[in-house]
Amino acid sequence: MQEDYRKFYSHHLGRDIEMLVYGNWGYPIVLFPTSMGHYYEYKDFGLTETARWFVETGKVKLYCIDSIDRDSWYAKHLHPGTRIWNHVLYDRFLHEEFVPSVQRECNVQKIGVSGASFGGYHALNFAFRHPEQVGHLLTMGAAFDIRSFLGGYYDENVYFNNPPDFLPNAQNNEFYHMNIVLGTSEYDFCKDSNYQLSGILSRKGIRHQLDVTPWGNHDWPVWKDQFPRYLSMI
Template sequence: MQEDYRKWYSHHLGRDMEMLVYGNWGYPVVLFPTSMGRFYEYKNFGFIESVRWFVETGKVKLYCIDSIDRDSFYARHLHPGTRIWNQVLYDRFLHDELVPGIQRECNERKIGVAGASFGGYHALNFAFRHPEQVGNLFSMGAKFDIRSFLHGYYDDNVYYNNPVDFVPNDGNPELYHMNIVLGTSAYDFCKPANEQMAGILGRKGIRHQLDIVPWGDHDWPVWKDMFPRYLSQI
């Protein structure tokens, strides 16, 4: 597979960001890493290898990006207000810098986003905040309520980055034109969170698929089984 390492400066975040890109052409899919993970995580765990065929045949082009979890949700040394503000800046980096560049590079109006575990939260949160930029969403083993990271702190920034809060009240019509898959497994501790999110979407009449694998728990073998199946829907 074609692998391309990229590094550039983000003006919103005030730091260099790194990324691995797989493929020369194809439908773009951004992959968010798991909790505090780095841009090379999906390569190291064999996740990219599981979808080699889709990349080599030009079906998809994968963008494995970095997170800033250590400075946001997992930054216990920072005030919760600062943590969620750093998440706001990360969202602006995605919305204003990263995704527009990918849209131009691939000549696509809407991209795909995906992620496992906490990466699934990031994928879903971005997709539902900015459905005009996202056409396909694949979350795997994710939870979507981030209030437990903030120790009771709550403001508008928390609300608009907490999908279980803002999605029920969101009237954006673009939400109804997205391919959404919520992936979990029978023994995944995040299964109830996916059932809750499926309920929220169902009550709003938003088309989605709740995929509960009848084996496995919260781990890479389950996610590597899911992702090729999800990409085949594009």
């Protein structure tokens, strides 16, 4: 399985974002790491290996990118307003710089986004903020309400990056053309968050699948089982 290491310089962030890219061609899937994880995390835990057949047959092309969680949601040394602003800059990097480059490279109008745990938050938040760029959303063991990270601080940027807040009022026809899978498991401590998000989508008439793996918990064996199954739905 072809693996390429890349750096992508972001003008919004003023830094390089590192990544591993798997495959020569195929439908692009951007994978966001778990809490404070790095671009090589999915390789280290064997999740990219579960996608080997899809990559080697040219079905998908995986982009495992870095996060800036240590400078945003988990940067307890910074004021909450600064933390959320740093995430806004990360979103601008994705929306205006990185995703357009992936669209051009793969000659597609829309990409897929995915992630486990906090990576699932990143995937879903980006998908519903920018549905014109996302055709497939695949989350695994994610939670979606980020207010607990901010110690009671709240502003417009928090609202528009907290899906349980902004989604009920959001209107976009592209929501109804997205393939959405919310993956959780029976003993996942994030399960209730997935049921809550599923309820919001159902009330808006947005087609999606809530997939609950029996007996599983919030851990890599579940996500490694879910990821290739969800890729097969593309």
